[in-house]
Amino acid sequence: MESNVFFENELTDWETVDDKIERKIVGYNQSIMMVNVKFKKGGIGEMHHHIHSQVTHIAEGKFEVTINNETKLLQKGDSFFVAPNLEHGVICLEDGLLIDVFSPMREDFIKV
Template sequence: MDDKQSKQTIFFENDTIGWEKIDEFIDRQIVGYDDSVMMVNVRFKKGGIGYLHHHIHIQVTHIAEGKFEVSIGNTKKILKKGDSFFIPSNVEHGVVCLEDGLLVDVFSPMRDDFIK
């Protein structure tokens, strides 16, 4: 392992990582990252909205719980627990939570804007 990697946390235990409140419907938990990749849990209450936005990062999202209306570009689809979706760089996307749920987002490269 190089020196940079040896200083990074490699195990993330759920009960030791805090959640950041985004709004009354959404909480975020960063569970691992380095410069090239980041994984984030995003907990939604029914009615929560991940508003349409875009970013340079490639994103892959797994729906661990719940049901969501997912918009990517000009396409909308209802997805549920066990489904996943891929978002290319700079493509507009967003979600609407239809049932309480949990998304597992993976970004490449990591999201500097999520780190405070």
């Protein structure tokens, strides 16, 4: 299972997660996945955990990021790493865009 080799932003619709969060899957195979996640101010990525390693880059906006009970205010240009099975979540303080990379891929994000 894998995505197309090239991703063209204009040809891909945003998937609604909730009223303040949308996402686009940019590319993936079994080993890795990249996802753009757009947040409106006040959007909440609820505290959760998963088996995947995750690296997230903040491309736009400001977020309160909590990982394993430690909270930091991060903004455009900052990044964070989440090891497998650690509780984590975000609160969007200013409209923003996160670029998430997961290993292995998030099979639960793929609609069959």
